[in-house]
Amino acid sequence: MSEKTLAFLKSIKDKAKKHGIDDVISYLKPILGDHRAARVKEGIYENRVVKCYVVNGEVLWFYLGKNEIYLVIPETYCSCLDFLINVVERKTVPSCYHLVVQVLAEVYGKYRSARNITLLEREKILSEIEKYGYSPTLVRILLRK
Secondary structure: OOHHHHHHHHHHHHHHHHOOHHHHHHHHHHHHOHHHHHHHHHHHHOOOEEEEEEOOOOEEEEEEOOOOEEEEEOOOEEOOHHHHHHHHHOOOOOOOHHHHHHHHHHHHOOOEEEEEEOHHHHHHHHHHHHHHOOOHHHHHHHHOO
16 A cells, blocks of 8 residues: 555544544545545445454455445555556555545444354355455345344
8 A cells, every 4th residue: 555545544534533524525526536525425425334343353344335345454455446446556546435435434433333244254255255246145244133
């Protein structure tokens, strides 16, 4: 992860601790563009971030897209193509919007939780996301609450 991305995500976290989502979105628009900023707002208001607690103490974060589910490693990685292409390769933006939404969701407490994920479920979720970009297992876990 580049220093630019880390500094950007830290600035968002700091701003979110002091301001509401609308102020943060206004801050993001000139940096990420209107489209990505709108997607950030949508992600927060639609509660698209999931924090999973695995029985071994591990915590996994996911972003539930409309058609795909992305693994998000806070301030480090997202499994989406935007992260790979525009953040890592082209360096045209400091972060994908999924990483931004995860930071904001954590600060504002706007995420869903899934507890007691077994190691087998963990492996199945990660494998499904890697293979298909979607995890029926994670969806089932969220629905069983």
